[in-house]
Amino acid sequence: MAMRKVGLYWFSNDLRLHDNANLLNAALEVDNLLCIYCLDPNELMTNHYGLMGMSHNRRRFLKESLLDLDRQLQKMGQHLLICYQSPVKAISDLASLHKLSFIYRSRQTGYYENQQRVTIQKKLPLVQFVETDTHTLFALDQLPFPLDKFPNTFTQFKNSVAQLSVVKPQLTVEFLPPSPALRSDWISRFPDYSKSEHEIVFHGGETAGLKQLTNYFASGSASHYKEQRNELDGWGNSSKFSPWLANGNLSIRQICFKLNNYEQQTGANESTYWLFFELLWREYFQWYANHHGKRLFAFQGIKQQKPLTSFYPERFRKWCSGNIPYPLVNACMKQLNATGFMSNRGRQIVASCLVNELAVDWRHGAAYFEHQLLDYDVASNWGNWQYLAGVGADPRGKRHFDIEKQTRQYDPDALFINKWQGYIQNLPLDSVDAADWPVVTE
Numbered sequence: 001m002a003m004r005k006v007g008l009y010w011f012s013n014d015l016r017l018h019d020n021a022n023l024l025n026a027a028l029e030v031d032n033l034l035c036i037y038c039l040d041p042n043e044l045m046t047n048h049y050g051l052m053g054m055s056h057n058r059r060r061f062l063k064e065s066l067l068d069l070d071r072q073l074q075k076m077g078q079h080l081l082i083c084y085q086s087p088v089k090a091i092s093d094l095a096s097l098h099k100l101s102f103i104y105r106s107r108q109t110g111y112y113e114n115q116q117r118v119t120i121q122k123k124l125p126l127v128q129f130v131e132t133d134t135h136t137l138f139a140l141d142q143l144p145f146p147l148d149k150f151p152n153t154f155t156q157f158k159n160s161v162a163q164l165s166v167v168k169p170q171l172t173v174e175f176l177p178p179s180p181a182l183r184s185d186w187i188s189r190f191p192d193y194s195k196s197e198h199e200i201v202f203h204g205g206e207t208a209g210l211k212q213l214t215n216y217f218a219s220g221s222a223s224h225y226k227e228q229r230n231e232l233d234g235w236g237n238s239s240k241f242s243p244w245l246a247n248g249n250l251s252i253r254q255i256c257f258k259l260n261n262y263e264q265q266t267g268a269n270e271s272t273y274w275l276f277f278e279l280l281w282r283e284y285f286q287w288y289a290n291h292h293g294k295r296l297f298a299f300q301g302i303k304q305q306k307p308l309t310s311f312y313p314e315r316f317r318k319w320c321s322g323n324i325p326y327p328l329v330n331a332c333m334k335q336l337n338a339t340g341f342m343s344n345r346g347r348q349i350v351a352s353c354l355v356n357e358l359a360v361d362w363r364h365g366a367a368y369f370e371h372q373l374l375d376y377d378v379a380s381n382w383g384n385w386q387y388l389a390g391v392g393a394d395p396r397g398k399r400h401f402d403i404e405k406q407t408r409q410y411d412p413d414a415l416f417i418n419k420w421q422g423y424i425q426n427l428p429l430d431s432v433d434a435a436d437w438p439v440v441t442e
């Protein structure tokens with residue numbers, strides 16, 4: 001009798017059934033399939049930046065995404081198994097218990113995520129590891145350059161991929177082989193989140209993500225994207241796809257496909273082009289991260305010289321909570337803390353302020369964004385921070401935003417500042433001479 005083939009689908013930043021080529025592969029290849037998601041307890045503990053893993057907003061969004069996925073899997077007689085362990089431990093245990101032949105996972109761009117794969121492959125040399133590009137517009141083998149010849153600048157990257165065609169989105173998975181394991185009562189153990197006092201506008205999950213995709217294009221906002229994308233606030237001023245994209249609730253190719261349809265029906269203009277242009281920025285950072293590996297997290301980034309910044313705990317704490325002498329920055333940070341979201345313009349301004357006005361090591365800012373952002377994506381976050389801090393791929397060097405000028409331009413009547421209580425008592429930035437604070441190094 002032929003051996004039954006057992007596969008394991010390791011969900012990560014691909015929490016969806018639509019346009020998921022990897023899951024389709026699994027459905028066709030194996031007789032039994034385990035669907036798992038790993039929540040590593042280490043990720044919820046304090047990291048070496050002194051921050052606790054995910055904020056309650058991020059946890060809520062993730063929990064909603066997992067619940068939505070599980071509901072959809074159940075319709076196919078499947079279910080999602082949550083492992084409260086590191087992926088290496090969880091998958092090694094499951095492999096010996098179920099005699100796995102295949103492990104499926106979306107290709108990752110982050111260094112540490114890729115290291116997990118390397119370790120698992122070493123431990124389980126007989127298991128075939130199947131990786132598919134589901135998080136990017138293009139597949140690795142489509143790129144017109146080898147990764148070790150990654151273009152130096154975004155413009156070079158954009159020009160070199162201009163002729164590539166985006167792979168058509170795959171059909172939604174409608175059938176899956178049964179699971180070899182019993183369902184467990186996983187959800188009750190998921191770390192809880194406290195209720196937010198603010199209206200929650202982002203709900204996690206593929207269902208909510210697809211709804212936003214439809215609504216955004218139905219609203220016609222895409223035709224005005226270029227003029228509005230820099231606003232500090234306002235739902236329709238940018239697509240708001242990022243939280244769903246980061247968790248893989250939405251597929252980047254599905255977005256691109258919808259955008260093309262929209263252009264055919266409504267007409268292409270500078271705005272619709274610009275939206276595509278931003279998706280290319282995302283694409284750029286994905287492959288940038290893949291290429292640069294650990295350097296994505298290094299103080300000097302991909303440059304030879306370290307920046308002239310340091311770590312000032314008090315300044316950093318005040319920046320995080322929105323208590324510095326820059327009302328616009330305070331308002332943006334308070335919005336982030338309350339909602340888990342901040343506009344692109346806001347992110348540029350607060351990052352520039354941390355690095356330039358406060359002279360704080362950029363990595364602490366990146367780590368704080370990682371903790372708070374619903375759309376946290378390892379490549380987009382650390383890549384953008386490097387870019388702003390002048391240690392990334394920006395040919396123009398460091399970006400220094402003039403906060404007063406930005407305030408006059410984007411919040412002339414202080415509506416945004418007042419909404420988020422950006423004005424604070426005029427306290428000095430440092431309560432003691434900053435030079436007295438100990439410098440914390442890794």
Ligand SMILES: Cc1cc2nc3c(=O)[nH]c(=O)nc-3n(C[C@H](O)[C@H](O)[C@H](O)COP(=O)(O)OP(=O)(O)OC[C@H]3O[C@@H](n4cnc5c(N)ncnc54)[C@H](O)[C@@H]3O)c2cc1C
Pocket residue numbers: 229238239240241242243245246275278279281282283285342343344345347348351369373375376377378380381382384385388
């Ligand atoms: C310091 C800093 C940190 C950032 N961290 C993240 C992050 O962790 N995750 C994240 O998704 N984006 C990050 N961004 C990029 C950008 O701010 C957000 O993608 C955008 O604000 C999300 O809102 P939106 O979906 O309405 O974007 P839109 O303006 O509607 O753009 C559409 C999509 O294009 C992509 N995009 C737009 N701008 C960028 C950009 N500069 N870099 C990469 N992709 C882009 C996003 O996927 C976005 O959803 C960061 C930017 C800065 C300056």
